[in-house]
Amino acid sequence: ITLKESGPTLAKPTETVTLTCTFSGFSLSSSGVGVGWIRQSPGGALEWLALIYWNDDKYYSPSLNNRLTITTDTSKIQVVLTLTDVDPEDTGTYFCTHSFRSKLSTNDFDYWGQGTLVTVSS
Amino acid sequence: DVVMTQSPLSLPVTLGQPASISCRSSQSLEHSDGNTYLNWFQQRPGQSPRRLIYKVSNRDSGVPDRFSGSGSGTDFTLKISRVEAEDVGVYYCMQGAHWPRTFGQGTKVEIK
Numbered sequence: 001i002t003l004k005e006s007g008p009t010l011a012k013p014t015e016t017v018t019l020t021c022t023f024s025g026f027s028l029s030s031s032g033v034g035v036g037w038i039r040q041s042p043g044g045a046l047e048w049l050a051l052i053y054w055n056d057d058k059y060y061s062p063s064l065n066n067r068l069t070i071t072t073d074t075s076k077i078q079v080v081l082t083l084t085d086v087d088p089e090d091t092g093t094y095f096c097t098h099s100f101r102s103k104l105s106t107n108d109f110d111y112w113g114q115g116t117l118v119t120v121s122s
Numbered sequence: 123d124v125v126m127t128q129s130p131l132s133l134p135v136t137l138g139q140p141a142s143i144s145c146r147s148s149q150s151l152e153h154s155d156g157n158t159y160l161n162w163f164q165q166r167p168g169q170s171p172r173r174l175i176y177k178v179s180n181r182d183s184g185v186p187d188r189f190s191g192s193g194s195g196t197d198f199t200l201k202i203s204r205v206e207a208e209d210v211g212v213y214y215c216m217q218g219a220h221w222p223r224t225f226g227q228g229t230k231v232e233i234k
Binding site for chain 1: 153163176216218
């Protein structure tokens with residue numbers, strides 16, 4: 001399983017940032033599979049942002065809910081995260097992660113991408 | 123949100139000696155499905171986080187057996203039986219029982 005993030009390295013305040021996670025080794029069409037996003041501030045704090053499951057169930061961080069949208073492409077080989085109205089506090093490294101859930105158990109963030117650094121500055 | 127509190131935040135250790143990190147949650151991490159969802163991650167310098175332990179005490183594939191996790195309810199511990207140079211980095215606990223998922227502040231492990 002591999003995941004790779006891509007997106008702009010620099011954004012201006014108030015802009016919308018679109019990040020793409022391209023993965024291989026699993027299918028988002030398979031029952032139980034999920035792909036999510038976690039970011040890390042320059043100081044090191046990890047913050048979970050959003051997660052989408054194979055059946056289109058979506059979960060968002062309440063602190064960013066109205067600014068985040070997570071979607072998958074029609075072929076389900078990419079997951080896209082959109083963050084609107086960015087601000088310098090959104091500066092950080094954004095990671096894409098794999099999850100899996102079943103009726104018996106949930107398995108969070110067992111695989112991570114390399115991360116992509118986004119800097120918000122005017 | 124469930125608050126995850128780690129201690130210590132900095133942990134200087136001597137090579138070959140044990141190390142222990144505590145993680146406390148503001149709510150029980152016992153889920154209605156019967157599992158307790160507490161994970162531990164390691165982030166070496168310049169690398170992405172890597173999961174070491176899931177559901178309190180289960181080691182991920184490839185994780186050395188010197189790493190062990192324990193605990194229940196709201197109190198959890200990660201132990202390294204004998205610290206090696208490759209264990210230097212930051213360790214984070216994370217709860218997966220409640221939405222939103224939340225992480226501890228991180229504990230920086232360094233060699234004395």
